[in-house]
Amino acid sequence: MTTPITPLPHTLITHLALDAAAVDHIQRLRLSTAEPESVVHHLERCSLHLEGELLSHWQHVLADSRWRRRMILALGNSPFLSNILGRWPHFLAQLFHQPMDWTLDRYKAIILEDLLATTDQNVAEQRLRLHKHLAFLQIGLWDLTGEATLEETTKHLSYVGEATLEAAYQWLERHFASRFGSPMVVCDEGGTPQRARFVVLAMGKFGAYELNFSSDIDLIFLYDCDAGQTDGKQSITVKNYYVRLGRELMQMISRATAEGMVFRTDLRLRPDGESGELALSVRSAETYYESWGQSWERAAMIKARPVAGDLALGEAFLKNLHPFVYRRFLDFGALESIREMKKKIDHKVNNADTYGRNIKLGFGGIREIEFFVQSHQLIHGGREKRLQDRRTVPMLDTLATLGLVDRTTADFLASAYRFLRTVEHRIQIVREQQTHNLPDDDRGMAQLAARMGMPNRESFLAKLQGIRQRVHEAYDNLFFDAERTRQDELSNDARVEALLSTSTQYEQEKTRAILSQCGFHDLDQALLSLKLFKLGPQERALTEAGQRWFSRLAPLLLQGVLDAADVDMAMQHVEKFLQTILHRTNYLALLAENPNLLGLLMPLFGSSPFLSRHLIQHPSIMDSLVGLDFVTIYRGSNEMRQELARAMERAENEEERFNALRMFRNTEMLRLGIRDLAGIAELQEVMAALSAIATVVLEQAVMDAMSDMVERHGPPMWSDAQGQRQRARFMVLGMGKLGGGELNYSSDLDLIFIHTSQGDEQYTEGERSISNSQFFARMAQKVISTLTTLSQGGKLYEIDMRLRPSGASGPLVTTLESFAKYQQNEAWNWEHQALIRANVVVGERHSSEQLKQVIRHILIQPRQIAPLREDVVQMRERIYQEKRPKPGVVDIKQTRGGIVDVEFLIQFLVLAHAHQHPQLLQRNAPRALLAIRRAGLITPQAYQTLEDAYRFYRLVENRLRLHHDRSENAIHTEDSVTLARLARLCKLESGPALLEQLTHHFAAVQPIYATHLGPVAGEAPV
Structure with a gap:
C-alpha cells in the first residue's frame, strides 16, 4: 500500500506558476523517491526567495516535463544535489540553456580559461569548486534519471577531476614562475639546460575513468630529473620546486573552504608510500619499481594514467615501467x-x-x-x-x-x-x-x-x-585458501609420502624396493633424482617464496612420474625440467596453482623425448598452455599461418627468423602432442595437424628463399609466344604421408620441386641476372638447408627427394612441362603409385591447378590389370626382401599384412579402376579405402578389416615415434620393458596384449591382400 504524502503548498504552486498537470506530475514523481516529504522542503528552500529573471528561469524549467522529472528525483534522492541547487540556484538556468554534454577538452578549456583570469588564489580555488559543483549537478541529474550509463557517469566524473587538476596545475605554475622562475634541468650528460617537465599520474578509479561522486583521487607526482634549479631571483632546486608545487596542488584541490572541496587527494600509492617524497624524479621512480616494487604496486600501476602536466612525460614513464607491470612470462x-x-x-x-x-x-x-x-x-x-x-x-x-x-x-x-x-x-x-x-x-x-x-x-x-x-x-x-588447496592437491598415494620421507641407509634400501615396485629399472639414477624432489637444489638455495612453491609442487610432480607410461623416462625429464625452472619462482607458482597443467605435462615427460626436450629448453611455452584454447581448440592451417607470421615479424635478422621458424614448429608439435596424449585429438586429426604444421613451415621456408633470391637476382621470368614476359612460379609437391595428410611424428618429408618456366629467354630480371634453372636450383637448396640444418633444437625435418623424376640422378627442380612428359612417357607404375598421394602443398593457385590436372590425367588413364598387378607385387617383394624384419622383430610397416601391404593394395585398386571410378583419387589412405568400398571393389567385411588394421598400425607407429624420438617401426618382442611401455601408451594392459592385437591384424589383412594381388610366401608375422 502506498504511503500518502502531503500535498504541495498553495504558496509554492503559485510562486512557481505550476499548472494542475505539473502538480500531479510532481506528486507522482515524489512517490518514486527515497524521501518524498523532503522534496517540498528542498523545493521551498531553493525557490521561495527567488524573484525576477532567476524566478522566471525556474518557472520555465519546471514547465518542462523532462526537467521537472530531473529536479524532483534530485530533490527527493540527494540532499547533496539539493544543497547545490539551494546555494547556487542560477546553476539550474545555466544547465537548462547550455547542457554540459562536454568532452574532456571542453571541460579543460572552460575551467582553465576561468581560472587563469584571476591571480588571486582564493578566487581561483572558489572558481574550481563552483565548476566542480556545476558539473556534479549535471552528472548527478543524468545519473539519477538513468539518462547516463554507469560508464558515462564515471567517465564524466573523472573528466571533472582531470580538468580541475590541469587548471590548478597551470595556475600554480604561473604563480610559482613569478616567485622562483622556471625550473631548468640538464638530464643528459653534456646537454643544454631545458625547461623541466612535471606530470600528475592518476591511479585507481581515477586512472580507469571510474570515479564515484565522493571518491578520493589517488595521485603520483613525477618530474623528469633532479639535476637543476629554477632560474629566478629566489632560486631553489628542481626537487624542492616540485615538492612545493605538489603540496600546493594537493591543498588547492582538497582544502575545505566555504564552497567545500574539489576532491580529497591521496598520495599513498607513490613510491615508499607515506614516508616517500611527495614528488620524485622519473628515474628515481623507475629505480624504485625495478628494485623494490611489489605485486600490489604492479596491480596499482595497471590503472595509472597521466592526467595533468606533461602527459608525454607520463606516457614515456609508463612505457618504461611496462615490463615491471606486465611480465612477459605468466606470473602466477x-x-x-x-x-x-x-x-x-x-x-x-x-x-x-x-x-x-x-x-x-x-x-x-x-x-x-x-x-x-x-x-x-x-x-x-x-x-x-x-x-x-x-x-x-x-x-x-x-x-x-x-x-x-x-x-x-x-x-x-x-x-x-x-x-x-x-x-x-x-x-x-x-x-x-x-x-x-x-x-x-x-x-x-x-x-x-x-x-x-x-x-x-x-x-x-x-x-x-x-x-x-x-x-x-x-x-x-x-x-582459494592456499592451505586448503595444498591439502586438497597433495597426493594421498602412500608411495609418494614414503619416497619423500626416507633418509637413513636402511630407509634407502626400502626406497629402492618402492622404486622397483613402481616400475623403475635404473634404481641408482632414480635415487639420485629423488634427492632433488626431497631436498631441492643443493648448489644454490631457493628464495623463501620459491621454497614454499617447491614444497607444494614436489609431491605433485613425483605422483605424475609414478603414473607415467615410462617412469624412468619421466623421472629423467622431470629432473631436467626442475633444474631449468627451480630458480624461476613464477614457473613454480604457475605449476602449483594449475594442477590441470601438470596433468597435461606429465604424460609428455613419460612418453616423448623430443617433446619433453623442447619444453625443457623453452619453459616459457607453459604460458601458452594455461590458456583454455591452447590445447582444447583445434587450430587449422590459417591460424597457424597467422601465428607464424606474427613471430616472423618480430625477427630482425636471418638467424632470428630461423629460430622463430623452429620455435613455431616445435611449439605446435608440443601442443599437438599434449592434445594427442590427453586423448583430446583423434589419430586422424593428429596426422592431419602434423601435415599442416609441415606445410606451413614449408611455405615459410619457400617464401624466405624466394625473397632472398629475388633480392639477389631479380624475379625469374620467361617469354611466351607473343613475347610477353611471364613470372615463373615455384611449387612443392608433397608426396607420401605429407601429400596424404598422414604425417606422423619424426616423419620424413617426401618432396618434388617444380617450376613453370618454359620457352625462350628464361632468366631473372635483376642486376645479377641468372638463368631460371640456376635460380630455382639455388632456391631449392636454400629451402632444403633451412629444413635440415641441425641446431640445438634439432632439425626441422629430414627431406627425401628420391621420388622426383629420374630419382637421385634427376635435377633437383624440374619444369612442369618436363614433369608431365616424364610421368606420361617414362615413369614406372610404382612412381604412379606414389603419385596417388601427391598434393601441391606450396604454390600459386593457377600453376597449382595446372599441376593437379597433370597428375589427374596420369592417374585416370586405363591400365591393363595383369601387368599392373605384376609390377605392384614385384615392387612389394623387392621392398620386403630389402627391409624384411629380423627374427624377434615385428615391423608394423614391413611385416606381412602390415602398413605397406595395406597401402599397396589400396594403390593397386586405385590405379586399376580410377578410369572407371575417378572418385577413387583420394590422397588419404582411409578416404581412398572408403571410396574403394563404395565403388564395390572390396566387400564391406574386407573394408572393415583393412580400416581397423590400418588405424591400429598408425596408432602404434605414432606411439613408437613419440617414445623413441625417431622414425621407428620395429618392435623387439624380447624387450619386455619397452614393449610394456609401448602397450601403456596404446592404452593396452600389457606387452603380450599389444603383440596379440598386431598378430590378429597381420593375419586378417594377408588373405585380403592375396585375394587381389595373389598369395605371397612369408614368415609368420610374430
Whole structure:
C-alpha cells in the first residue's frame, strides 16, 4: 500500500506558476523517491526567495516535463544535489540553456580559461569548486534519471577531476614562475639546460575513468630529473620546486573552504608510500619499481594514467615501467601477493564489523571483482596486449573473448560490477560522503532501495545478496585458501609420502624396493633424482617464496612420474625440467596453482623425448598452455599461418627468423602432442595437424628463399609466344604421408620441386641476372638447408627427394612441362603409385591447378590389370626382401599384412579402376579405402578389416615415434620393458596384449591382400 504524502503548498504552486498537470506530475514523481516529504522542503528552500529573471528561469524549467522529472528525483534522492541547487540556484538556468554534454577538452578549456583570469588564489580555488559543483549537478541529474550509463557517469566524473587538476596545475605554475622562475634541468650528460617537465599520474578509479561522486583521487607526482634549479631571483632546486608545487596542488584541490572541496587527494600509492617524497624524479621512480616494487604496486600501476602536466612525460614513464607491470612470462606468483592483500583488507573490514555492509571491500564486493580482473591482467597481460586496459568491464569481456574466463562468468561479473557501483553512487550521492557501507537501519535501506528504483527493501536486499554471493564464489574459485588447496592437491598415494620421507641407509634400501615396485629399472639414477624432489637444489638455495612453491609442487610432480607410461623416462625429464625452472619462482607458482597443467605435462615427460626436450629448453611455452584454447581448440592451417607470421615479424635478422621458424614448429608439435596424449585429438586429426604444421613451415621456408633470391637476382621470368614476359612460379609437391595428410611424428618429408618456366629467354630480371634453372636450383637448396640444418633444437625435418623424376640422378627442380612428359612417357607404375598421394602443398593457385590436372590425367588413364598387378607385387617383394624384419622383430610397416601391404593394395585398386571410378583419387589412405568400398571393389567385411588394421598400425607407429624420438617401426618382442611401455601408451594392459592385437591384424589383412594381388610366401608375422 502506498504511503500518502502531503500535498504541495498553495504558496509554492503559485510562486512557481505550476499548472494542475505539473502538480500531479510532481506528486507522482515524489512517490518514486527515497524521501518524498523532503522534496517540498528542498523545493521551498531553493525557490521561495527567488524573484525576477532567476524566478522566471525556474518557472520555465519546471514547465518542462523532462526537467521537472530531473529536479524532483534530485530533490527527493540527494540532499547533496539539493544543497547545490539551494546555494547556487542560477546553476539550474545555466544547465537548462547550455547542457554540459562536454568532452574532456571542453571541460579543460572552460575551467582553465576561468581560472587563469584571476591571480588571486582564493578566487581561483572558489572558481574550481563552483565548476566542480556545476558539473556534479549535471552528472548527478543524468545519473539519477538513468539518462547516463554507469560508464558515462564515471567517465564524466573523472573528466571533472582531470580538468580541475590541469587548471590548478597551470595556475600554480604561473604563480610559482613569478616567485622562483622556471625550473631548468640538464638530464643528459653534456646537454643544454631545458625547461623541466612535471606530470600528475592518476591511479585507481581515477586512472580507469571510474570515479564515484565522493571518491578520493589517488595521485603520483613525477618530474623528469633532479639535476637543476629554477632560474629566478629566489632560486631553489628542481626537487624542492616540485615538492612545493605538489603540496600546493594537493591543498588547492582538497582544502575545505566555504564552497567545500574539489576532491580529497591521496598520495599513498607513490613510491615508499607515506614516508616517500611527495614528488620524485622519473628515474628515481623507475629505480624504485625495478628494485623494490611489489605485486600490489604492479596491480596499482595497471590503472595509472597521466592526467595533468606533461602527459608525454607520463606516457614515456609508463612505457618504461611496462615490463615491471606486465611480465612477459605468466606470473602466477602474483596471486599469492594479491591473495594476501585481500586477506589484510578482509581482516581490516572484519575488525570494523562492517564486512557484510561494505559493498566495496566486503564479501562479494566491488574490490573482489577488481582483484579478479587485475589478477588475470598481471598473469596474462605481458603475453596478451588486449589485457592491458585500465577499465574493469571491458577487461571482463576481453577475458571471455580470450577464453581465460567463461563467457557466463564474465557477463555476470560485468553486470554485478555495474549494479554494485550504482549502489555505491546512490549511497554517496546522498551527502557526498566517502562511504561504502549499506545503511544499518530498515528506513535507510528502504530509502536506498528507492534510489535504486526497486519497489521495496526486501526485493533490493534479495537481489544484492544473490549478486554478492555469486561474485564471491567467482572470486573464491580464483583466490582459494592456499592451505586448503595444498591439502586438497597433495597426493594421498602412500608411495609418494614414503619416497619423500626416507633418509637413513636402511630407509634407502626400502626406497629402492618402492622404486622397483613402481616400475623403475635404473634404481641408482632414480635415487639420485629423488634427492632433488626431497631436498631441492643443493648448489644454490631457493628464495623463501620459491621454497614454499617447491614444497607444494614436489609431491605433485613425483605422483605424475609414478603414473607415467615410462617412469624412468619421466623421472629423467622431470629432473631436467626442475633444474631449468627451480630458480624461476613464477614457473613454480604457475605449476602449483594449475594442477590441470601438470596433468597435461606429465604424460609428455613419460612418453616423448623430443617433446619433453623442447619444453625443457623453452619453459616459457607453459604460458601458452594455461590458456583454455591452447590445447582444447583445434587450430587449422590459417591460424597457424597467422601465428607464424606474427613471430616472423618480430625477427630482425636471418638467424632470428630461423629460430622463430623452429620455435613455431616445435611449439605446435608440443601442443599437438599434449592434445594427442590427453586423448583430446583423434589419430586422424593428429596426422592431419602434423601435415599442416609441415606445410606451413614449408611455405615459410619457400617464401624466405624466394625473397632472398629475388633480392639477389631479380624475379625469374620467361617469354611466351607473343613475347610477353611471364613470372615463373615455384611449387612443392608433397608426396607420401605429407601429400596424404598422414604425417606422423619424426616423419620424413617426401618432396618434388617444380617450376613453370618454359620457352625462350628464361632468366631473372635483376642486376645479377641468372638463368631460371640456376635460380630455382639455388632456391631449392636454400629451402632444403633451412629444413635440415641441425641446431640445438634439432632439425626441422629430414627431406627425401628420391621420388622426383629420374630419382637421385634427376635435377633437383624440374619444369612442369618436363614433369608431365616424364610421368606420361617414362615413369614406372610404382612412381604412379606414389603419385596417388601427391598434393601441391606450396604454390600459386593457377600453376597449382595446372599441376593437379597433370597428375589427374596420369592417374585416370586405363591400365591393363595383369601387368599392373605384376609390377605392384614385384615392387612389394623387392621392398620386403630389402627391409624384411629380423627374427624377434615385428615391423608394423614391413611385416606381412602390415602398413605397406595395406597401402599397396589400396594403390593397386586405385590405379586399376580410377578410369572407371575417378572418385577413387583420394590422397588419404582411409578416404581412398572408403571410396574403394563404395565403388564395390572390396566387400564391406574386407573394408572393415583393412580400416581397423590400418588405424591400429598408425596408432602404434605414432606411439613408437613419440617414445623413441625417431622414425621407428620395429618392435623387439624380447624387450619386455619397452614393449610394456609401448602397450601403456596404446592404452593396452600389457606387452603380450599389444603383440596379440598386431598378430590378429597381420593375419586378417594377408588373405585380403592375396585375394587381389595373389598369395605371397612369408614368415609368420610374430
